[in-house]
Amino acid sequence: MDLGITGKTAIVTGAASGIGAGIASRLAEEGANVVVADINLPAAEAHAETIHAAGGVVLAVKANVTDADDVADMVERVVAAFGSVDILVNNAGLARDGRITKMSEEDWDLVLDVVLKGAFLCTRAVLPHMNQLKWGRIVNISSRAHLGNPGQANYSAAKAGIIGFTKAMALENGRNLITCNAVAPGMIDTPFVRAHPKWELIRDNAEKTTPVPRIGAAEDVADAVAFLVSERASYITGDVLHVTGGRY
Ligand SMILES: NC(=O)c1ccc[n+]([C@@H]2O[C@H](COP(=O)([O-])OP(=O)(O)OC[C@H]3O[C@@H](n4cnc5c(N)ncnc54)[C@H](O)[C@@H]3O)[C@@H](O)[C@H]2O)c1
Numbered sequence: 127m128d129l130g131i132t133g134k135t136a137i138v139t140g141a142a143s144g145i146g147a148g149i150a151s152r153l154a155e156e157g158a159n160v161v162v163a164d165i166n167l168p169a170a171e172a173h174a175e176t177i178h179a180a181g182g183v184v185l186a187v188k189a190n191v192t193d194a195d196d197v198a199d200m201v202e203r204v205v206a207a208f209g210s211v212d213i214l215v216n217n218a219g220l221a222r223d224g225r226i227t228k229m230s231e232e233d234w235d236l237v238l239d240v241v242l243k244g245a246f247l248c249t250r251a252v253l254p255h256m257n258q259l260k261w262g263r264i265v266n267i268s269s270r271a272h273l274g275n276p277g278q279a280n281y282s283a284a285k286a287g288i289i290g291f292t293k294a295m296a297l298e299n300g301r302n303l304i305t306c307n308a309v310a311p312g313m314i315d316t317p318f319v320r321a322h323p324k325w326e327l328i329r330d331n332a333e334k335t336t337p338v339p340r341i342g343a344a345e346d347v348a349d350a351v352a353f354l355v356s357e358r359a360s361y362i363t364g365d366v367l368h369v370t371g372g373r374y
Contacts, residue, residue: 130357132157135208137200139191139248140218142169144316145267148344149215149351154182156352159208163189163200164218191218191244201251210259211252213355216245216288217267221281221318234280241284245291249306253299262304263355266292267347270312270370285310289366296364305363307354312370314342337372 136153140146142164154160154177162177164170167188174186185207189200204211219241222233245266256262271278272286288308295306313319313332322328332341350369353359368374 127358129156129352129355131213131352131355133159134212135159135161135204135210136213136215136355137161137163137204137211137248137252138215138217139163139189139244140165141215142166142173144318145311145314145344145347146215146217147173148348149217150184151177151180151182152345152348152352153213153215153355154180154184156356158213159183159185161200161204161208162186163191165190191216191248192239194247197247197251201255205255211255212259212261213263213265214248214252215265215267215351215355216248218244219267219269219284221278223277223281225277226279229279237280238284238287241281242287242291245288249291249295253304256299256304257302260302262299262302263359264292264295264299264304264306265351265354266306266308268292268308268310268366270310270368270374272310272366273374292366293364300363303360305354305359307359307363308366309347309350309354310366310368310370311347312336312342312368312373314344314347314369316344332373335373336370340371342369342371 136158138150141150141162162170162174170186174184177184189196269285271282292308
């Protein structure tokens with residue numbers, strides 16, 4: 127299936143690692159110019175090198191998505207390099223888990239800032255370019271945790287919030303043929319979950335309790351994102367696509 131994104135420019139935030147790296151690689155394979163945007167520049171450059179070696183057109187940019195100046199600089203560099211921005215994937219995210227009575231204000235603020243404020247700042251910065259094009263695709267990476275997870279009040283709130291944000295963006299921007307959808311992954315094998323002290327237990331549980339009996343891969347999420355940013359998904363907006371192997 128031709129996704130129709132050859133030559134389009136896609137910014138993927140948090141693309142130096144895990145799911146974002148998988149999305150960036152997949153969109154490059156589909157012929158998009160890909161921007162590997164991450165707070166960790168050396169890691170972003172390393173992944174960009176991998177994409178380049180595979181024949182992709184790629185630019186690595188250092189950007190902290192919680193910083194409006196960084197985000198503005200990123201978009202300026204992308205427009206200078208590729209002419210515009212057609213696709214934005216708000217993927218940068220992190221967790222700081224803890225029961226609510228033990229959760230610090232810093233951990234609450236950090237998770238909401240990266241996930242929610244980051245998506246706000248990046249979306250606000252790219253929309254003027256998409257409005258000019260009268261075409262655009264925005265995909266926000268939520269999580270199955272939007273349904274609530276014990277020990278993840280900050281993360282669950284942020285990942286539920288991103289769904290409300292997605293729906294508001296779909297309503298505001300549909301007229302300019304800009305769609306906005308969310309992808310909600312379940313347990314995906316990335317450095318983010320491998321860093322968990324109970325990683326092996328988590329993986330074994332996922333294999334036992336997921337209807338499709340395996341832990342997910344970054345490529346599973348990347349395939350869903352590739353579809354949603356494509357021409358094939360032009361009449362889908364404001365929706366949430368779960369990539370969980372059927373596990374809620
Ligand atoms: N792995 C999972 O099981 C899973 C499940 C559901 C949702 N998600 C979501 O998918 C996204 C990617 O997760 P992952 O598992 O690939 O994590 P990861 O830790 O492997 O990658 C996250 C990337 O985001 C970058 N990042 C962090 N803060 C940033 C900031 N302020 N500005 C720019 N970049 C920043 C990191 O440097 C890192 O490269 C996150 O939003 C996460 O919440 C992951």
